[in-house]
Amino acid sequence: MSEVARPTLSDALTERMLELIRTGGHRPGDRLPSTRELSQRFAVTTPTLREALRRLEATGAIELRHGSGIYVGAAIERLVLPNPNMREIHAAQLLELLDARILIEPPLAALAAEHAGSEELAALRQTLDEAARHLRGEDAELHDANMTFHRATARLAGNSVLHEVVDSLLTVHGPEQREILQIFDDRRRDHEEHLEILAAIEARDAARAEQRMRAHLADVKTVIEHRMQPPE
Amino acid sequence: MSEVARPTLSDALTERMLELIRTGGHRPGDRLPSTRELSQRFAVTTPTLREALRRLEATGAIELRHGSGIYVGAAIERLVLPNPNMREIHAAQLLELLDARILIEPPLAALAAEHAGSEELAALRQTLDEAARHLRGEDAELHDANMTFHRATARLAGNSVLHEVVDSLLTVHGPEQREILQIFDDRRRDHEEHLEILAAIEARDAARAEQRMRAHLADVKTVIEHRMQPPE
DNA sequence: CATATCAAGTGATCTAATCACTTAACGGGC
């Protein structure tokens, strides 16, 4: 049911291309091999290769110049994040990602307390209750249920741009990343802290909502830090 | 020299697809026509269509589910579109985008003041000086030069995730959006405020850097608001 | 009523040839 979609050929290709660029020590502006050579090296046909190239182009990793060649794009140095097609995350990046969330989500919780309509709040409350019922379910479902709370809170803040940012930060990119994240999960405690945050929002207490969200994310970060490097 | 590359077929297709989704009133989660139908409707072959689809997928506008169909993605609401009719919507989105930046960038400026190495700072200073020399150049170049400052500052903060977030917020999607943005630009004042922010970072004054960045973005927002709806 | 099976519909990939564009070398004209 919640099976993770198997990666497609062009998915894998996209990652291998990125790897080629990185481990090859290529810098922005460098020219890459031609499409003919690439399709041979990676043993795929032209259309498949092109799909991967278009994705990399869309994210700024490469640049395609008709009649000239394929060039490394400026974005190649900062591509770490949420790209739907690339699965790549290191534990260290996990901490950076959490720092990002600590910066963004607490103010959003405050905004949610001020702006959220009662209908939306009721829906969120219901979502949390459902999540509670899954507390003994499979790991994958549970993780998703908990993440839903953060997405929903971001939506209540009423800024679609920030909502999308948080949404992309929370998106789990592939089974590998999911596995890593679940190592650090502490579902029951998370759920309780979520309830506290929601209570603050329902009470229209912006300051408390913000503080609770910050404390919650700080907790999560602490857990990750401790589990990453056990006391020596 | 600065000739704009002639749009490729799949370039045009990408835009037409976006238009189809929007004018069709489709919402995230909605299912789109099959690849076979789309390739017929737009009179292109399968591989060409797929290139466009992969690009839209990479930006989150759509989602491809093997065996199931093509679905509208969550990002569709925020993606700016090449459609003259929707300028007001664009302007409205601009305000939300600015709110997002006001939330994220000031703390990043503070972090930059604390963490930035002197080498990186020198490079940023140089970038700004170069921008100054372009103050009479073409609009497009100038806008980019000013945006570079914000990107660079985000990078100095040392969090790659947040850097990428800011970078994506600053990315200009296509010539139409660029045009809209330039209406609101006040390059000279921007440049001066950038200098103030940089000075604060160089002085390692985190609090001042944060305050200046916040004031700067607030200024930009004020300008946009006033120009959007002139005093009645 | 629940579960297993299956068929229709859909995206993913292959094939290989041809078209369109860029670039740099070459050569004629000034």
Place this chain on the structure above:
DNA sequence: GCCCGTTAAGTGATTAGATCACTTGATATG
């Protein structure tokens, strides 16, 4: 000698239709 149009090689862009792989809901089965 220098400038500029021509050209040829290399490169990305597109074509066509067939086939494979996956999802999903209807149907049959227990």
